[in-house]
Amino acid sequence: MELTTATTALAALGNPTRLSIFRLLVEAGPDGRSPGDIAAALSLPGATLSFHLKELSQAGLIGGQAQGRRITYRADFEAMNGLIEFLTRNCCGGDAGRCAPPKR
Template structure:
């Protein structure tokens, strides 16, 4: 991933509604969610959601699949992995084995429990 691509992706995720949409799609997995379901889950008007989906799509973070009159959106997990790899490429001076266990423990410690999970 190039820095301009990372900047575009991070800029898209730097807005609260788009971050909530992206997290909802990550939670949904490869199956994704229908646009109407996303709007309902996040209490967003259709036009507002459409704007944010367009921005996330332009950043390469999500994909839309036309199903008749509806569109199902899903996170682009490959692109997400590329962004994470870009952000951590030089972690600990390039010795990622040194900091990976610390990062993993920190992620586990800060992850919400399954019952208390929230996307907002």
Template sequence: MEEQEVVKSLAALAQPVRLQVFRALVVAGPEGLTPGALVEALNVAGTSLSFHLKELTHSGLVTQERNGRNLIYRTAFDQMNALVGFLTENCCAGEACAVESTNKACAC
């Protein structure tokens, strides 16, 4: 992951509502959620949610897919894992990390 992508991803998450939306989508897994489900779950106004979803999608951390009349938003787990990998790449001062590599990435 390039540094510019990391900055864009972290900037997208550096807002409370977007962080809540992203975490809700992570919990939802590959099935994702509709904006209506997110509005109900997070008690956020639809117009505000639309703006935040656009920012998360623009960052690459969230994908959008049309399913009939519905939009489905999903976490881009590959992008999320790349971000976490970038942030932890040089952890433990270059020594073998105490965290097993299987725990560093989401398997979704």
């Protein structure tokens, strides 16, 4: 992932509503969720949800798939993992063991 792509993705996730939508789609896994389900789960009006889905989609973090008249949105796990890899690349001078969270 390039700096520009990472910056766009992070900017999209920097909004609390978009972060909540993205996390909800990550939790849903490959099955994704319909806009109605997302709106109900997060108590969002349709117009607000549409705006945020568009922003996440343009950032490459989610995708929508039409199935007849129904659309299912899914997190783009490849993009998510690419962002995580970008953020942790060369972590702790290349010694990833030093960056690991403490064991509980």
